[in-house]
Amino acid sequence: MPHRSDRFPSSPSPSSRPALPSRDALAATLRAAGCVFAEDEADMILAAADGDPCAVEAMAARRAAGLPLELVVGWAEFGGRRIVVEPGVFVPRRRTEFLVEQALALAPDAMVVVDLCCGSGAVGAVLAAALGDGVDGDGVDLHAVDIDPAAVRCARRNVESLGGHVHQGDLFDALPARLRGRVDILAANVPYVPSDEIALLPAEARDHEPRVALDGGTDGLDVLRRVAARAPAWLAPNGRLLIETSPHQTPGALTALTDAGLHAELAVCEDRPARVVIGTRRVGGEG
Structure with missing residues (x-):
């Protein structure tokens, strides 16, 4: 025995x-x-x-x-919040906090917020948390969109606890039609790396983040142009479109916003460094 x-x-x-x-x-x-x-x-x-x-x-x-630290520990700090980050999802960059800061400064009473190309949902989550219940106490109507199923699953973990909604699809096609002409903040952290420069990225991004979250086409502005062209129809009067871009792409980005009928301007933070192009739908403008 x-x-x-x-x-x-x-x-x-x-x-x-x-x-x-x-x-x-x-x-x-x-x-x-x-x-x-x-x-x-x-x-x-x-x-x-x-x-x-x-x-x-x-x-x-x-x-x-070589796995990014955020994917190792399962979260990233962004805008004072702990954002869940899962494998195969774009890791939010600290420089993108500047985009959030600009949005809050320009539209502190925003009630309808859209986070396009949301990835983990970090931008939308921080905006919703900062805006809180808004001026009427009704809560911010937050919608986040991504074409990548992995990003959508991850974003739900960060956004739904704040009362937000996450949609899978190609940019505006995924949004509820009722939002047309009502969006106060349209944050779009679009992919803006030129296709032939993907191979030059640090290995952490190149090898561990989805190409769809990085590749902006031949000059890096393909997705930005698509967003700018359709944004006026979705923005509320005086609503703002905010897109992160790079120094050498800034002229083309501003032109895309102007061509769409938006009032275009540039905000720069040298410390991080970060550049955000901002398009405003003027009262009485097209859209």
Whole structure:
């Protein structure tokens, strides 16, 4: 007859379990893998692992292999909120906080908000949280759109708790028709990397983020032009379209907004750095 201990193996003794690595040791491992902010990343991994040495080891290995830190720990900080980020979804960039700040400064009483090309839904979530219940206490009507099913699933985790709605489809085609002519803030963090420059992106983006969230066509402005052309029909009087762009694409982006009948202007933040083109549907204008 087998011994009782053979039939019912005991749990490993505490002394046989791997030890939790120190912050310094973990930071050294990450720094050797090329992580510039190794100490900060070590803190985030240790917090996400919640005292589990095996989890720390697995996360450190994934990070050392080049997986973006946000995908390793499962979230990104954006606009003061913790945004859930899942594999295969675009990681929100801190520079895009400038777009949110511009939207809130220009339309502090916005009641209808649309987040096109929403990815994780970070922009829409932060806008909705900041706008709160609005001036009438009715709550912000938030709608987020993405063509990628993985992004839509992730965005629902960030947006629906705020009362928002997430739609899958190609830009405006996914929106409820009742929003036409009523959108106060139309935030569109469109893909704007020229197709032949995708290969030049850092490996974290090139290898781990969906091409549909990065590729803006030959000159990087294909999606921006499509958004600008249809935006006036969806914007409320004095509603704003805000799109992030790059320095060399700024003239073309401004032209696209002007050609669509919007009043176009540029906002720049040198510190992050970030550039946002803003199109306003003037009262009495086309749309």
